[in-house]
Amino acid sequence: MAWQGIVDEYRSRLELSPGAKAVSLLEGRTPLVPLPRLARSLGEGVELYAKFEGLNPSGSFKDRGMTVAVTQAVHDGAQAVVCASTGNTAASAAAYAARAGIKCVVVVPEGKVALGKLAGAIAYGAQVVQIRGSFDDALLMVREASQRSALCLVNSVNPSRIEGQKTAAFEVVDDLGDAPDFLCLPVGNAGNTTAYWKGFSDELQTGRTTKRPVVVGVQAAGSAPMVLGHPVTDPQTVATAIRIGNPARWNEAATAFRESGGHVRAVSDDAILAMARALAQEEGVFCEPSSATGLAGFAKAVAEGAIDPRGKRVVAVVTGHGMKDPDNAMAGRPAPVTIDATTDALLREVER
Numbered sequence: 215m216a217w218q219g220i221v222d223e224y225r226s227r228l229e230l231s232p233g234a235k236a237v238s239l240l241e242g243r244t245p246l247v248p249l250p251r252l253a254r255s256l257g258e259g260v261e262l263y264a265k266f267e268g269l270n271p272s273g274s275f276k277d278r279g280m281t282v283a284v285t286q287a288v289h290d291g292a293q294a295v296v297c298a299s300t301g302n303t304a305a306s307a308a309a310y311a312a313r314a315g316i317k318c319v320v321v322v323p324e325g326k327v328a329l330g331k332l333a334g335a336i337a338y339g340a341q342v343v344q345i346r347g348s349f350d351d352a353l354l355m356v357r358e359a360s361q362r363s364a365l366c367l368v369n370s371v372n373p374s375r376i377e378g379q380k381t382a383a384f385e386v387v388d389d390l391g392d393a394p395d396f397l398c399l400p401v402g403n404a405g406n407t408t409a410y411w412k413g414f415s416d417e418l419q420t421g422r423t424t425k426r427p428v429v430v431g432v433q434a435a436g437s438a439p440m441v442l443g444h445p446v447t448d449p450q451t452v453a454t455a456i457r458i459g460n461p462a463r464w465n466e467a468a469t470a471f472r473e474s475g476g477h478v479r480a481v482s483d484d485a486i487l488a489m490a491r492a493l494a495q496e497e498g499v500f501c502e503p504s505s506a507t508g509l510a511g512f513a514k515a516v517a518e519g520a521i522d523p524r525g526k527r528v529v530a531v532v533t534g535h536g537m538k539d540p541d542n543a544m545a546g547r548p549a550p551v552t553i554d555a556t557t558d559a560l561l562r563e564v565e566r
C-alpha cells in the first residue's frame with residue numbers, strides 16, 4: 215500500500231485525538247543512508263548511517279512533528295497557528311497550515327534565518343514577522359501570544375510535535391532491525407533529542423528492540439548552554455538552526471543523555487562546516503551546517519577517545535537539507551569560472 219504519512223502510518227502509536235483527520239504531505243519514511251567513507255575514518259568495523267531528514271516535504275525533520283501538531287490543532291478547531299523559528303519550523307508550519315487551509319504566523323530573528331527557509335515560509339503564504347531579537351525572545355513572545363489569543367502554538371513545547379518526531383526512531387528500528395548502538399544529533403531547542411529518546415523508549419517497551427542507543431547531543435561552541443550548564447544570552451554560530459541560548463526541552467534532553475549513558479558536547483563552527491563539506495563531497499549528502507553538527511561532535515568524541523565506536527552501529531541524524539542555506543554552502547568557496555562558449559575553451563578549462 216502507498217505510504218500514508220506520519221499520522222496515518224503511526225496513528226495507533228501516537229497520542230492524538232481519535233478520529234482527527236490527518237493534515238499530511240506524506241512526510242516521513244526518509245532513507246537511512248550508509249556513510250562508508252566517513253565510517254572508515256571513525257574506526258575499524260564502524261557501521262555509520264545518516265537518517266537524512268532533509269528529504270521531508272519542507273526540507274527538515276520538523277515536518278514529522280508539524281503534521282501531528284497541525285492535525286491536532288485543526289481537530290481542536292484552530293483557525294491559525296503561530297511559531298517562533300530559526301527558519302525550518304517556520305517553513306514547516308507554513309506548509310502544513312497551507313495544507314490545512316488555515317492561517318500561519320511565524321516570528322523569526324531578523325537577519326538570522328537562511329534564505330531558503332525564509333523563502334519557504336513566504337512561498338507557503340505565511341505571515342512572516344521579523345523581530346529585533348533572538349529566537350529565545352521570539353519563543354517567549356509567541357508563548358504569551360498563544361495564551362492571549364486564539365493562535366495555536368506549534369513550537370516543540372507543543373507535545374504533538376514530540377509525538378510526530380519520535381517516529382524517526384521507529385523508522386530507524388524498521389531499517390536496522392534493532393536500535394543502533396549510538397545516536398548523534400544536533401541540539402537546539404532540544405525537542406528532537408526528547409522525541410528520539412521517547413521513540414526508542416517506546417520501542418524497547420513494546421519489545422521491538424533489545425536496547426536503546428547511547429545518545430550524543432552536540433551544540434555549536436558559541437551556542438552551547440547545555441554544555442556550559444547555563445543559558446547563553448547572545449548565542450553565535452553559523453549553524454543557525456541551533457542558535458538557541460535557552461532550550462525549551464533542556465530537562466528532557468538532559469534525562470536522555472544521562473539515562474542513555476551519553477552526553478552533550480560542543481564543536482567549533484569550523485568543525486561543523488568541515489563535516490558538512492565531507493558529507494556532501496565524500497558521501498553525496500548535502501545538508502545545512504546545523505545538520506552536520508551531530509556527526510561533527512561524534513567524530514570529535516572519537517578523536518578524543520571519549521567514545522570507542524569500533525564494531526558498532528552509529529546513526530547520525532542529518533536534520534535538514536543543504537539547499538535551504540545556499541549562502542553557507544558557497545561561503546569561502548571559489549566562484550565558478552566563466553569561459554567562452556567553445557568546446558576548446560571547455561577542454562582547456564577541464565585540464566587546468
Ligand SMILES: *Cc1c(COP(=O)(O)O)cnc(C)c1O
Binds near residue numbers: 404407
Ligand atoms: C530544528 C532543527 C535542529 C534542532 O532541533 P531541536 O529540536 O531544536 O533541538 C537542528 N537542525 C535543524 C536543521 C533544525 O531544523
